[in-house]
Amino acid sequence: MSSFIAPATVTSERDLVEFSVADGEPVDPRAPKGYSERYIHSEIFKRYPAVQAVIHSHSDAVVPYSISGVPLQAAFHMAGFLGDGVPVYDIAKFYRPQDKRDLLVRNIPLGESLAVLFGSRLDAEPEHAAVLMRGHGFTVQGSSIMDAVMRAVYTQQNALIQTTALLTHSAHFRAPLGEQSQDDQDMDPESSEPTYLTKEEAADATEMTLWSGGRPWRLWLREVESQSLYVNMA
Template identity: 50%
Template sequence: MAASNQSDDTKLHQMQHDLISACHILHHHHILDAFGHISFRHPLKDDVFVMSRNMAPGTVTSPTDLVEYSIKNAEPLDPAAPRGFLERYIHSECYKKHSAVRSVVHSHSEAVVPYTISGVPLRACFHMAGFLGNKVPVWDIINAQKPDDISDLLVRNKRLGASLAAAFGSHGGKEGHPGSNVALMRGHGFTILSTSIQDCVMKAIYTEKNATIQTTALLQRATSPSGSPPICYLSEKEIHDTTWSIAEASHRPWALWLREVERSEIYENLA
């Protein structure tokens, strides 16, 4: 029993360490600034998720900065826990709706926001972002709001979080998996769902990179001579095959990004 508990403690400690590193990596790559957050589903308690207290991601430092929350209601397990993020309902409701999801990122990426308001679909443009598919769903909070809700576009309660979680759809062949890994949020940003912290970070970074590439292509297309060929997005087969093949190499960018933040004087990870 003691050996089992030690193994369980080691697994949780590693995920705490990874979560702090993920906060630093996402800040380093400008996916998160003073705002935004990442979480993971507790490895030992499936009805619990872990995220930092209400603080800038780049300043998260130790396990004392992390809080355990109930997926049922997004309330901290410890009533004396430090103040948490207002939008933790994004995380609780996505974990509740999609049982296979192990990590969630919420970002306000300025490269992605235009695709939440322009009516132009965000689509997979290059092989590193095949997971985006042919059209990323756009969730509009106004469709879930009630007249007395505060209209600041923040996911302030379970009802709004549940509406966002539903926007990801369901995977036809994999129970508990969302139909899309990404959902855009009108005038706000985007949310990523994945099966690990590392993969969630990679998808967040390459979602932003894809948005930048697509915007560049659209601008070039707008100034091209009449009759020029349309933008060549990834085909359905390319989307399927790149999604699988790039996922197989997710360890490579994580190792690089980890080295970058570990050697930076800005970040400190005491977990």
């Protein structure tokens, strides 16, 4: 992982810290300071051997779905991996008396309690690609770096699309009666909602991204290479 700097400012291996999956501690005791939430990553890797990459994000587009009670669901074809709902991790249920109440996953017990939400069976393939974290953000896992990055990007895009759909739906069905069609007036706005991917659509869309993901991935690589923000001295 990156040392205690903004990940986008990593320029070489000197800015990286290697941690042990077993305990989340630096392999080299002389390593520079690392992130306190490394236990998010170590505990997911420990529980699910098939996972090869973990990404944690504070996306402000996603956070509302961690606190509103509105489930984040697959709203478009590139986010089929979200299925019909993403688990929400509420860290308040797992604090120990000595833990800081700052919502950070600072230790093994908290990391383990988060990792469990990805799947109920130890050492099995994770059942969920993403888990929301109340008032904090979200975490995704993947079978490769590309897989995890795509899931992180499309989780955020799905949240933006779903929010727009919910706002549009609410504005339309709650318009003054004189501005609604007869069909709209006959429809109960409380029982209707935006149309999300079905279980079958979500499964097939997830499979589709496995063979089509190389196209956006190569574009993103090119965008990073052309940005002066990113410096690669490796």
